[in-house]
Amino acid sequence: MSDPATPPPRSAPLTPDLCVIGAGTGGLAFATAAAAFGVAIVVVERGRMGGDVGDTVIEALAAAGARAQAVREARRFGIVAAEPEIDDAQLHDHIQRVLTAQAPNVSAERLTALGATVLRGDARFVSRSTVMVADQAIKARRFVIATGARTAVPALPGLDGIPHLSVSDLASLTRRPERLIVLGGQASGVAIAQAMRRLGSQVALVDEGDLLRREDPEAVAILRRTLLREGVALHERATIKRAERAKGGVRLVIGDGASGSERTIEGTHLLLAGPAQPAIDGLDLELAGIRRGPDGIQVDRGLRCTNRRVYAIGDCAGGAPGSVGGGHVAEEQARLVLRNALFRQPGAFTPLAAPQATRTFPAIARVGLSEADALANGPVRILRWPYAESARAQAERTTDGFVKLVTDAKGKLLGASIVGAQADELIATIGLALKREMSAAELAELLAPWPSLSEVSKRAAASFLVPLATKPLLRRIIGILRRFG
Numbered sequence: 082m083s084d085p086a087t088p089p090p091r092s093a094p095l096t097p098d099l100c101v102i103g104a105g106t107g108g109l110a111f112a113t114a115a116a117a118f119g120v121a122i123v124v125v126e127r128g129r130m131g132g133d134v135g136d137t138v139i140e141a142l143a144a145a146g147a148r149a150q151a152v153r154e155a156r157r158f159g160i161v162a163a164e165p166e167i168d169d170a171q172l173h174d175h176i177q178r179v180l181t182a183q184a185p186n187v188s189a190e191r192l193t194a195l196g197a198t199v200l201r202g203d204a205r206f207v208s209r210s211t212v213m214v215a216d217q218a219i220k221a222r223r224f225v226i227a228t229g230a231r232t233a234v235p236a237l238p239g240l241d242g243i244p245h246l247s248v249s250d251l252a253s254l255t256r257r258p259e260r261l262i263v264l265g266g267q268a269s270g271v272a273i274a275q276a277m278r279r280l281g282s283q284v285a286l287v288d289e290g291d292l293l294r295r296e297d298p299e300a301v302a303i304l305r306r307t308l309l310r311e312g313v314a315l316h317e318r319a320t321i322k323r324a325e326r327a328k329g330g331v332r333l334v335i336g337d338g339a340s341g342s343e344r345t346i347e348g349t350h351l352l353l354a355g356p357a358q359p360a361i362d363g364l365d366l367e368l369a370g371i372r373r374g375p376d377g378i379q380v381d382r383g384l385r386c387t388n389r390r391v392y393a394i395g396d397c398a399g400g401a402p403g404s405v406g407g408g409h410v411a412e413e414q415a416r417l418v419l420r421n422a423l424f425r426q427p428g429a430f431t432p433l434a435a436p437q438a439t440r441t442f443p444a445i446a447r448v449g450l451s452e453a454d455a456l457a458n459g460p461v462r463i464l465r466w467p468y469a470e471s472a473r474a475q476a477e478r479t480t481d482g483f484v485k486l487v488t489d490a491k492g493k494l495l496g497a498s499i500v501g502a503q504a505d506e507l508i509a510t511i512g513l514a515l516k517r518e519m520s521a522a523e524l525a526e527l528l529a530p531w532p533s534l535s536e537v538s539k540r541a542a543a544s545f546l547v548p549l550a551t552k553p554l555l556r557r558i559i560g561i562l563r564r565f566g
Contacts, residue, residue, distance in 0.1 A: 092217050097121040100221035102204045105132025107395035107411025108227035114419050116195035124197050125204040125214050131187030135248035139272050141179045143440045146279030157478050167281045169256050176252050206369035209388050223422045230357035230396035238323040243331050246352040258282050258350035266292045270354030272440040278313045285314040285346050300445045300500035303481050359397040382429035392418045410435050436512040438505035443482050446508035449496030449515045455487045462488045466541035468501045472532035484541040492520040492545050503534050521545035
């Protein structure tokens with residue numbers, strides 16, 4: 082018989098070529114591609130495969146809200162319709178169907194079928210070359226940290242004793258909040274506030290700063306007017322004193338800096354949609370010689386950490402949360418790291434080349450330098466074209482918006498901001514042009530179908546050439562050539 086005091090033998094260390102910690106969008110993209118090349122890889126995930134569902138919930142609710150709003154605005158097209166009725170059970174079913182449709186592509190079974198090893202549990206570094214998951218050691222040639230970020234709970238007096246929601250929690254609600262307070266006026270908060278208002282909830286959006294302060298102020302002004310017109314109560318630059326329980330819900334106490342008085346905002350539900358913080362606590366990074374800062378793990382342009390055998394991608398990497406992030410960024414970073422880890426091909430991630438967009442109506446999208454940042458660096462030209470000049474926008478009654486391009490004095494593209502219908506789609510073309518270091522004149526050669534919203538981008542770029550038509554030298558050349566028939 083064995084001695085009962087003898088501890089069970091530990092499993093032999095796993096020695097894969099690669100190990101990725103976190104199975105969100107970036108981690109899964111990295112693991113799937115590595116496994117497709119036949120590389121031995123271990124994937125560690127402590128929570129849900131596929132990561133946080135918040136972005137998917139926003140997408141599902143925004144789509145439902147857009148349908149409801151289309152019914153309300155049908156009269157503009159000569160269609161008479163009653164106020165839409167929202168069926169809470171079917172709305173909940175819609176969200177669940179969207180989540181369920183994604184589940185097979187992010188499952189542990191799929192990764193296992195591809196040849197990856199999936200471990201469930203908390204990962205922690207115990208040395209520069211070893212990660213532990215429970216009692217299982219992993220000694221990989223390269224590690225990739227892809228743990229993402231989580232919404233930070235603000236240090237607000239009284240909040241600890243009050244139930245509050247995250248964006249992901251909305252997926253499990255079987256009844257819409259009657260009166261929703263959204264705390265946080267950046268991309269996710271604004272998208273949820275608009276979607277829930279369109280779906281019939283009373284919504285108050287509260288932020289201690291300006292709405293969408295990273296976006297072009299002119300673009301935000303157009304969206305702000307839309308939110309107010311649709312009935313979202315906006316409380317910007319609010320001094321939030323405390324949170325309190327109220328009959329049937331929650332109350333926020335807001336201070337008035339000028340008079341010293343206080344006012345209250347009451348709701349049945351409170352949703353936190355503030356800044357995100359990198360989800361890296363508990364990894365014991367210091368034992369691996371990995372430095373971290375307030376904005377995440379310190380990485381170089383190639384996404385390597387201070388421990389050269391470890392990379393960090395996605396929202397846990399320094400500089401990502403709240404500025405340039407999202408699943409598309411994590412996937413691009415995964416591609417760059419895989420090329421380096423497998424093929425020794427150096428690559429650098431350029432944040433300015435990553436388009437960002439809100440899931441609002443109208444949408445706001447941007448890529449590259451903003452107008453303000455470009456002006457701070459030297460002479461620039463601002464090219465803009467309004468949606469109102471588009472036949473497509475006129476036909477669809479979506480004329481609020483514009484395309485704004487920022488170029489240097491010679492016309493090289495530096496950045497762009499778009500507000501309007503399908504801005505999140507239009508920005509992709511400009512993002513590619515920026516990545517390829519194209520000029521406005523080259524972008525103006527875009528052959529867009531007519532009528533389409535892509536024409537707005539084309540015309541904005543073509544406006545760079547307008548001053549050339551008045552140059553005397555060019556007119557003399559035209560006159561000379563005319564003489565030759």
